[in-house]
Amino acid sequence: MANINLSKAKNAKNDEFYTQYHDIEKEINAYLDFDPDVFRGKTILLPCDDPEWSNFTKFFAQNFERFGIKKLISTSYAVESRHYKTGYQITMFEQNAPQYDKTKATKNGKIFTLTRDQSGDSKVDVNDLVWQYLDGDGDFNSEEVKKLRDEADIIITNPPFSLFRDFLSWIVRAGKQFVIIGNMNAITYKEVFPLIKKNKMWLGATGNGNDMVFAVPKGTEVDEKDKQKAARLGYVGDYTRLGNSCWFTTIDHGRRHQPLQLMTMADNLRFNKKLKGKEKYDQYDNYDAIDVPFTDAIPNDFDGVMGVPISFLDKYSPEQFEIVGITDREADNAFRTKIYTRKDSSKFSDLNRRATIKTNDEIVPVYARLLIKSKKLTE
Structure with missing residues (x-):
């Protein structure tokens, strides 16, 4: 695989990019600064995710009570369906669970849900996530995941870059609010620009068109320049940087209402x-x-x-x-x-x-x- 960027990710269908906790925190905090109750009483769906590794899942689970979330749902795509180019290791977390199934571990997606205190420590956080295997592979177009979409109020994720158009249409058809990561050039897509023009979708508050660092599966070939740029931002190892990434959203934030100071x-x-x-x-x-x-x-x-x-x-x-x-x-x-x-x-x-x-x-x-x-x- 050659130099990794969003357009090449689309062509190569290399969709395994994991968003950093810090980037998620910065973006979500911008919505909370504008409206502290934006997530209160809401069901949040994190599809196309890998809940065991996902910083989206960790972030929203850890802040479940503070944000006043009603229900958190996170789903993953089956290992075999992702066509890993490098080896995939089943985690001890999954293997030690009573519901572990060797066949389903690679053929089925997983669903993690969070609604209440399960551990008995009088708080609701990441330790209270409950999981099971999905009936299918976790494809967002499956009827199983569509039902989860229809149940949710807000959809938040870093979707497969190769399927950005389809994924956005999948959300819009259901009329859901969303916060997703994509390529700045997606602004020109026929599925995207009409929404922006009508103010039915806009850019998020942070990281737009700037370097964002993503973790990649171990063994993924990353261009040396991207490794160096990620390292300068403090990320060493299996990371790459994508210079044209941005957030797309329907949730309001204060930066959107700050007028430009311009000259004549x-x-x-x-x-x-x-x-x-x-x-x-x-x-x-x-x-x-x-x-x-x-x-x-x-x-x-x-x-x-x-x-x-x-x-x-x-x-x-x-x-x-x-x-x-x-x-x-x-x-x-x-x-x-x-x-x-x-x-x-x-x-x-x-x-x-x-x-x-x-x-x-x-x-x-x-x-x-x-x-x-x-x-x-x-x-």
Whole structure:
């Protein structure tokens, strides 16, 4: 397996990435800061998980009482169905349990539930998790897991990267709240962007587009650069870092409502070092909008449409801006971009702006742009 990142994980169907406890804690605390009762009285489902190893399970079990959770459900996918490339060792925890079944241990998924004190120590925590084998392999599309989805109020997990689109659709069909990890580029997916545009889904509060470290199964081949970057963040051993990961959610948080502090167009051109040498903002030649190549270069006094990088969504406040559309060719109702030839001026200014030259002399725009408008100037 080559260098591990989210897009390659999708292609290689390498879905075994385990989220760090610290990253989960930071993200969930942001929702609690905004609404301390966000999980109170709720049933939380953690699917596509491995409860014996999962930091999601540990985190929510340890905070069960503090968050006021009604019920915690965590499910795993069967060992044989995951097609491990390296050896899988059954844990002593499972082998020593009275319900242990040698055949089911590899062919069936498991379900862990937490509702009350089982140990008699007058508190509800990770020691009170109760488990059994699922009837099937734990596939989220199975009727068995669908029933658990329908029972839940909130779904939280790091889903299989190769199945992100299907998994998101699986949640949305049931109308459930969620907090899941994915690839920042998923913003351009036709299953994702309409939800973002309508403010039915948004980015989480932390780690968006930045390095996140994930544990990987022992023996997984990890690129040396990723190992080194993980080590610099304090993780040595079977870890990798994914530089384009982010949280997607339907749960509100305070960062989402913090407006960007921006300069005027004139001040940006004069003082913003990222625009050094520019006398004016580029105007697209195929759409009535200006190109803003950096989020911190968005002018606060322009009332028209602006094309901005998709990373803008990490700073997006629905009270400050309206999302008009997206240029990517996949998304529903996307704004189509022009195709240029070598005969065209080298100073073309397309919605996507950057381009690659194909062998047949076509120049095809690539990187997507979000199209936004300032709400306060247009209302």
